[in-house]
Amino acid sequence: MDKINLKIYRKDPSVDEKEHYDTFEVPYVDGMVVLDAVRYVEENLDTTLAIRWNCKAAKCGSCSAEINGFPRLMCKTRIDKVGFNITVNPMGAFPLIKDLVTDVTGNWDILRKIPPFTPKELGPDQHFSMKQEDVERSKEFRQCIECFLCQDVCHVVREHYTDYFGPRHIVKAASLDMHPMDTIDRSTFLNKEGGLGYCNITKCCQEVCPEHIVITDNAIIQEKERAVDLTYDPLAMLIKGRRKKEKRVV
Amino acid sequence: MVEAYKTNECDVLIIGAGGAGMRAALAASDAGLKVIVVTKSLLGKAHTVMAEGGIAASLGNVDPDDNWTVHFADVIEEGVYISNWRMAELVAKEAPNRVFELEKFGALFDRTPDGRILQRAFGGHTYRRLCHVGDRTGLEIIRTLQDQIIHRKNVTVMDEMYITKLVLADGRVSGAIGLKMDRGEFNLFKARAVVMATGGCGRVFKVTSNSWESTGDGIGLAFNAGAVLQDMEMIQFHPTGMVYPPGVKGLLVTEGVRGEGGILYNNQKERYMERYSPKKKELDARDVVARANYAEIQAGRGTEHGGVYLDISYKGAEFVKQKLPSMYHQFMEFAGIDITKEMMEVAPTVHYQMGGIRVDPDTGATNIPGLFAAGEVACGLHGANRLGGNSLADILVFGKIVGEGATKFATSENMPGFDEQEINAEIERVKGLVHPDGLNAYKLIDELTTAMSDNVGIVRDQEHLEIALKKILELKEKYPRVSAPGGLKYNHGLLAALELGNMLIATEAIVRSAIMRPESRGAHTRRDYPKKNPEWLKNIICSKDGDGMKFDTVPVPEIPEELKKYVKPEVY
Ligand SMILES: Cc1cc2nc3c(=O)[nH]c(=O)nc-3n(C[C@H](O)[C@H](O)[C@H](O)COP(=O)(O)OP(=O)(O)OC[C@H]3O[C@@H](n4cnc5c(N)ncnc54)[C@H](O)[C@@H]3O)c2cc1C
Ligand code: SF4
Ligand code: SF4
Ligand code: FES
Numbered sequence: 001m002d003k004i005n006l007k008i009y010r011k012d013p014s015v016d017e018k019e020h021y022d023t024f025e026v027p028y029v030d031g032m033v034v035l036d037a038v039r040y041v042e043e044n045l046d047t048t049l050a051i052r053w054n055c056k057a058a059k060c061g062s063c064s065a066e067i068n069g070f071p072r073l074m075c076k077t078r079i080d081k082v083g084f085n086i087t088v089n090p091m092g093a094f095p096l097i098k099d100l101v102t103d104v105t106g107n108w109d110i111l112r113k114i115p116p117f118t119p120k121e122l123g124p125d126q127h128f129s130m131k132q133e134d135v136e137r138s139k140e141f142r143q144c145i146e147c148f149l150c151q152d153v154c155h156v157v158r159e160h161y162t163d164y165f166g167p168r169h170i171v172k173a174a175s176l177d178m179h180p181m182d183t184i185d186r187s188t189f190l191n192k193e194g195g196l197g198y199c200n201i202t203k204c205c206q207e208v209c210p211e212h213i214v215i216t217d218n219a220i221i222q223e224k225e226r227a228v229d230l231t232y233d234p235l236a237m238l239i240k241g242r243r244k245k246e247k248r249v250v
Numbered sequence: 251m252v253e254a255y256k257t258n259e260c261d262v263l264i265i266g267a268g269g270a271g272m273r274a275a276l277a278a279s280d281a282g283l284k285v286i287v288v289t290k291s292l293l294g295k296a297h298t299v300m301a302e303g304g305i306a307a308s309l310g311n312v313d314p315d316d317n318w319t320v321h322f323a324d325v326i327e328e329g330v331y332i333s334n335w336r337m338a339e340l341v342a343k344e345a346p347n348r349v350f351e352l353e354k355f356g357a358l359f360d361r362t363p364d365g366r367i368l369q370r371a372f373g374g375h376t377y378r379r380l381c382h383v384g385d386r387t388g389l390e391i392i393r394t395l396q397d398q399i400i401h402r403k404n405v406t407v408m409d410e411m412y413i414t415k416l417v418l419a420d421g422r423v424s425g426a427i428g429l430k431m432d433r434g435e436f437n438l439f440k441a442r443a444v445v446m447a448t449g450g451c452g453r454v455f456k457v458t459s460n461s462w463e464s465t466g467d468g469i470g471l472a473f474n475a476g477a478v479l480q481d482m483e484m485i486q487f488h489p490t491g492m493v494y495p496p497g498v499k500g501l502l503v504t505e506g507v508r509g510e511g512g513i514l515y516n517n518q519k520e521r522y523m524e525r526y527s528p529k530k531k532e533l534d535a536r537d538v539v540a541r542a543n544y545a546e547i548q549a550g551r552g553t554e555h556g557g558v559y560l561d562i563s564y565k566g567a568e569f570v571k572q573k574l575p576s577m578y579h580q581f582m583e584f585a586g587i588d589i590t591k592e593m594m595e596v597a598p599t600v601h602y603q604m605g606g607i608r609v610d611p612d613t614g615a616t617n618i619p620g621l622f623a624a625g626e627v628a629c630g631l632h633g634a635n636r637l638g639g640n641s642l643a644d645i646l647v648f649g650k651i652v653g654e655g656a657t658k659f660a661t662s663e664n665m666p667g668f669d670e671q672e673i674n675a676e677i678e679r680v681k682g683l684v685h686p687d688g689l690n691a692y693k694l695i696d697e698l699t700t701a702m703s704d705n706v707g708i709v710r711d712q713e714h715l716e717i718a719l720k721k722i723l724e725l726k727e728k729y730p731r732v733s734a735p736g737g738l739k740y741n742h743g744l745l746a747a748l749e750l751g752n753m754l755i756a757t758e759a760i761v762r763s764a765i766m767r768p769e770s771r772g773a774h775t776r777r778d779y780p781k782k783n784p785e786w787l788k789n790i791i792c793s794k795d796g797d798g799m800k801f802d803t804v805p806v807p808e809i810p811e812e813l814k815k816y817v818k819p820e821v822y
Contacts, residue, residue, distance in 0.1 A: 012739065031495020031585070043692040047743025048736030052292075055461045057501050057580070059389070060295040076583060097432045098740045105409070108293065112400050117356030128353055129365035135358050139383075142358065142390060146294055179356060 002028045004037050004079060007087040008049065012098045021087070022046070028079060035063055035074035038088060038100070050099035058210060061147030064091055065100050071149040071208045091152040104148050110169050115189065119181045134180040141175035141219060143211040144168065150205035150215055156198045164195035167205035167215045174219035177226075187227035196224060254677055255427070255436035260286040260406075261660040262653075263426060263439045265413050265468070266447030268296035269388075269645035270625025270652070272395035273348075274445050277653025279402045283660060286439060287399070288411040288428055290463050290745075294396045297449050297461045298645065301388025302504035302576065304370060304380030305646070306639030307345035311362055312369045313377035318342040319816040320376050325640065326809070328374040328535045329604075329633025330772040330782070331820045332481065332789055335809040336611035337631040341640065341647050348646035349381050357394040359383055371509045372638040374535035380639040385506050385576045391642060411437065413467070414748055415676045416444065416475040417668065422619035423475060424666035427676050434739030436677050440668065442660035443620050445652055446472055446607060447645075450626040451756045455600040456696075456703035459491055459502035468627035469759070470752025472607045477616045479792045480629040480804075481605035482756070483763035483774050486636055487708045489539035491599025493557040498584045500599040503577060505638045507562050507594075508532040510573050514543065515559040515593070516551035522558075537635045537773045540598040544708045547597060557597035563590055598708055602641065604632040604773065605763070608791060613655030614648060620659060620666070624652035634772020681738070683747045688733025691746040694725050695753065702757055710764055711777040719761045726754050758799060763790045766801055784822050 004026040011019035024045055026037045035053055042049045053063040056075045063074040066089040068082055079086070094102035123129055150167040151157050157166040173186040173194075190196040199220055206215040213219070262278040264271045267289035278285045289296060310316040322342035326333055349367065353359065359381050360368040371378045383390040399405055410431040417425045417438075425439045448468030452460025473479060490503040508514075514532055516522050526542040527534040543558050552558060562570055567590035571578050574589075581587040581594060606629035607616055614622040625645040632640060698721065705718035732750060734743035767790060769783035770776050788803040809817065 014739070029496050032497050033584075036497045042742055043690075043696075047690060047692065047734055047746070048741055050740040051742065053462060054291050054295050055297075055300050057300060057461075057498075058583070059300050059386075059576075060291075060461065062292060062295050078583075101432070101740055103432065104292070108400055108407075111397075116397060116401055119354065119356070122354075127350060127366070130358075130361055131365055132361040132363075132368075135361055138358055142383075142393065143386065145299075145389065176356070179358065182356075 003084070004028050005085045006037050006041065008038070008041065008100070009089045010099050011096060013096050028084070032079045033075055034067055034077045034079065034082070034086060034088065037079065037086070038074060050097070050101045052101045059145060061145035064147045064149050064152065065089065066091060066152070071152045073147060073149070073210050076210055091148065093152040093154070093158045094148070107146070107148060107151070107168065110165050111172060113193065114169060114173050114176070115184060115186060117176055117179060117182055118184045120183055128181050130180045138175050138178035138180070140213055141171045141178065143213060144171050144175070145211060147210060149208045149210065153204045153208045155202065155204070160198065162195050162198045164198040165190070167220065169194065170196065170223055171213060171215055171219045174223060177223070185226065185230065187223045188230055190223050191227040196220070196227065254674065255438050257438045257440065258286060259440045259665070260284045261441065262443050262445060262656045263288070263441035264445045264447060265426065266296065266449060266625070267293055267407065267409070268298040268447060268449050268625060269391055269395065269642060270649040271296070271445070271447030272399055273646050273649025274447060274624060274653035274656065275405050276395070276398055276402070277650050278657045278660070279405050281657040281661070283404065283657055285405045286441070287405060287407045288413060288439070289407070289409050290412045290467070292409045293407050294392055296392065297464055298388045299392045300461060300502070301391070301642055302385040302502065303372060303506040303509065304382030304387045304639050305345070305349060305391070305642035306372070306375060306379045306637065307349045307381055307643060308342065308377070308379055309346050309349065309367060309369060309381065311366045316377035316379060321345070321379065322813065323816045323818070324374060324376055324637060325631065326633070326817050328635050328637050330635060331633065331787060332771070332806050333633030334611055334630035334807055335813060336807070339813060340611060340651065341631055341643050344647040345643040348643070348650065352391065352394055352646070355394045355398055357383070357390050370506065371533060372505055373508065373533045373539065374637040375639070380509070382506070385504050385574050387642065412745060412748065413471060414680055416471050416621065417672060418475060419667045419669060422666055423621040424668060427673060429680060429738065431740050431745070434737055438673055440665060442663050442665060443622060443656040445614070445656050446621065446623040446627050447625045447649070448627045450603040451753070452600050452602070454699060454702055454753045454757050454760070456699040457491065457500040458600040459488055459500055460600070465749040465753055466756030467749065467752045468623070469606065470755040472616065472621065472623065473755050473759070473794055475618055475621065476794055477618055477621060478608040479605065479759055480608040480789050481633070481763070482759040482792060483767055483790065484604035484634050484772065485600060485760060486536060486602035486604060486773050487540040487598040488601035489536055489543050489598055490560055490596035492585065493595050493597045494555040494585060501580070501584070502599065502601070503560065503594060503596050504574070506574060507560060507577060510562065511565055512560050512562040515561060516546045517553060518551055522546055535635055535637065537775070540708055541775060543596070543598055553595045555595055557595040559593040560596045561593040563592060566590070602626065602636055604634065604636055605629050612651065613658070614652030615655055615659070620663070622652045622656045624648040634774060680748070683733055684736065684738060684741070684744055685733045686735035689728060689731050691732045691734065691743065691750045694728060694732065695746060695750055697721065698725055698750070698753060698757060706761055706764060709775045709777050712765065715761055715765045719758070719765070722754060722758050722761060726758070729754060759792050762799065762801060763792060766790055782822055787820070
């Protein structure tokens with residue numbers, strides 16, 4: 001097969017009342033990804049199509065969309081994996097700007113609320129000393145490219161208008177909590193202010209993460225358990241506190 | 251009546267939110283100034299996010315003999331003696347401080363067994379010097395700086411704000427005009443000082459490792475405002491970009507692969523770098539390895555898809571996945587190749603602009619009062635060849651310096667005046683591009699980038715440079731007829747039309763400078779002038795001259811005696 005049948009969502013909410021779909025025929029080239037096909041449209045067939053992309057290397061997290069109903073990076077989704085009849089929608093969890101582009105800036109407001117890195121006093125040589133194995137614990141979470149696909153797929157974020165921060169932001173908090181030099185514990189804060197309790201561990205977020213971050217098991221459940229321990233078990237709090245964290249933020 | 255544009259005032263306007271722009275913003279914010287950072291992509295997505303291998307700083311954690319003087323000498327020697335010595339000195343001395351600072355901001359570098367920052371080998375560096383976070387160092391730097399920025403009360407970030415013009419008044423830069431893409435709204439920025447941190451221009455070539463935003467906007471904006479450009483002929487080809495499948499042609503294969511022991515082979519299974527560079531082999535400077543790869547491919551010893559082989563599989567799966575996780579996934583997912591078992595196919599790809607806006611090393615000031623520049627868009631540090639890892643050092647060191655330079659200027663100067671007519675004229679120009687009846691900018695961009703990749707490659711000659719120039723001039727003629735259907739809001743067609751203007755300026759400067767330099771030095775290799783020429787130990791500068799460009803040469807600033815002793819004298 002050498003033609004892709006590409007159906008793309010179109011709407012500019014400032015002028016259109018309803019969305020519609022445009023269908024394009026795009027020539028297939030070996031190894032092509034969905035972003036190549038969408039860009040082919042944008043460059044050759046309809047330059048008014050709004051898309052967002054930057055690195056085309058799955059490194060910046062700009063090109064998130066729903067491809068055949070599944071949240072993915074367009075630049076990382078090979079056509080030969082999803083078939084030649086493709087429908088591309090914008091992420092549904094965020095306000096629409098135009099066509100495939102959504103407004104994800106609300107995420108910066110959430111990030112701003114998470115207590116920042118709060119380091120220990122420096123060693124005598126004014127530098128941190130850390131073991132590689134301790135660094136590794138935080139590293140998984142620091143791979144996040146802020147594509148917000150996990151936010152998009154999370155039914156709590158999407159449908160339930162709660163104050164739940166969403167998986168990306170729990171990952172962020174976990175990356176700070178797991179930093180070997182950080183001194184505060186954000187789990188209780190996440191529970192109280194971040195609506196962590198609303199997450200019912202469906203694990204959909206970790207399935208879509210293009211960075212293969214095991215969001216639910218390694219970040220969310222850990223934060224939940226610590227929050228529970230810290231609230232109900234003063235002994236556990238002492239032990240954990242001594243092990244790593246000196247302060248809690250509530 | 252709806253206002254034609256929105257007005258924003260600040261002390262320092264920073265154009266670009268890559269490493270250079272964000273570090274500059276922190277410096278101005280530290281001084282208590284009101285800062286606005288604008289970027290054409292989203293916050294946290296700037297090209298810097300792609301950087302892989304690491305940041306060069308002579309901590310000496312792995313090789314205790316390393317220190318700033320060796321780093322300094324490496325910059326000057328590998329830059330083939332046309333770097334600005336003061337910039338090299340500043341980077342060599344300051345890079346360690348910037349790395350430690352990042353760590354204090356929360357960045358997590360890989361560690362040595364005794365708990366210090368681990369450093370890896372990279373081409374052209376005498377010692378193992380690159381501090382790294384696996385092969386995603388850029389991401390760590392961007393996130394760390396972003397965390398700082400979003401918690402600062404005196405810094406405002408306006409993303410998806412495309413700057414179309416710098417505004418001048420009373421002989422100085424007084425601000426800029428931008429189009430807020432997600433709203434289709436014009437914005438005027440009034441600022442006491444403006445910092446250009448717009449990154450490079452790799453996208454003027456067809457095959458490049460650069461992200462979408464690297465279209466040389468900063469070059470075009472500054473040039474049109476009267477700034478002097480320098481060393482524009484010096485374009486770095488990275489020796490190893492992907493070649494297959496076509497959609498990812500040019501995508502970077504980090505030098506970290508060779509740093510961790512990757513070996514290059516031709517289709518005869520010969521480790522040919524032993525022939526081109528018996529001592530340094532795969533880890534010679536980028537220009538040397540890139541030319542070797544090119545020569546092997548030209549000689550018919552290439553791979554099926556026109557590359558050479560790069561092998562790291564012999565190191566074992568566990569090692570590869572731990573040291574080079576992104577590369578492992580990149581090949582697995584884009585090419586269906588398991589690099590722990592198979593060899594990669596790679597070929598040179600356009601990677602970096604050594605040239606750019608000429609600046610004062612100690613402040614980042616350009617020749618235009620009120621205009622500053624730092625990062626890849628600025629020029630001087632890397633000379634004729636940039637060493638891997640030196641760009642991340644560059645953007646942080648000079649990001650801070652330029653932020654301080656702009657702060658000093660902004661605190662001593664009043665808010666400049668504005669020419670309403672000039673602002674309206676610019677808005678009309680941009681609006682004038684929005685109609686359905688003109689030429690599609692994408693088509694012209696395709697012609698331009700193809701001409702650049704075909705004719706201004708790794709080995710150049712007069713004939714091909716002239717072909718490229720002819721094409722550029724032809725497209726320049728056509729440029730006024732470019733248009734984009736649709737409206738002002740999130741219209742990439744319009745953006746392409748605006749970018750093309752800047753791309754034409756950047757390419758003309760590149761090609762004319764390349765024609766002007768009749769020798770082979772660093773990244774600039776001429777088939778018709780294969781030797782280095784002592785008479786060309788100079789920098790080529792370029793600036794606006796009516797509708798055209800004028801060129802000149804300036805001597806390379808003489809290295810003071812107390813620094814000269816660290817550097818091997820140049821041989822011809
Ligand atoms: C794949 C890859 C890997 C690399 N790896 C390394 C490495 O390991 N080590 C190393 O030292 N270097 C590396 N480099 C080089 C290095 O990443 C870049 O040179 C450096 O990040 C440039 O940073 P910058 O801050 O100058 O600009 P950029 O990060 O390019 O940022 C430019 C900013 O300017 C904005 N901008 C541009 N034009 C406009 C406009 N008209 N209006 C508004 N905003 C605008 C952009 O949106 C962006 O925010 C690598 C490069 C690539 C491509
Ligand atoms: S596991 Fe929790 S955060 Fe993840 S998708 Fe399910 S509800 Fe949302
Ligand atoms: S956690 Fe994964 S899915 Fe969520 S934003 Fe980060 S990279 Fe994307
Ligand atoms: S374009 Fe950067 S992740 Fe797809």
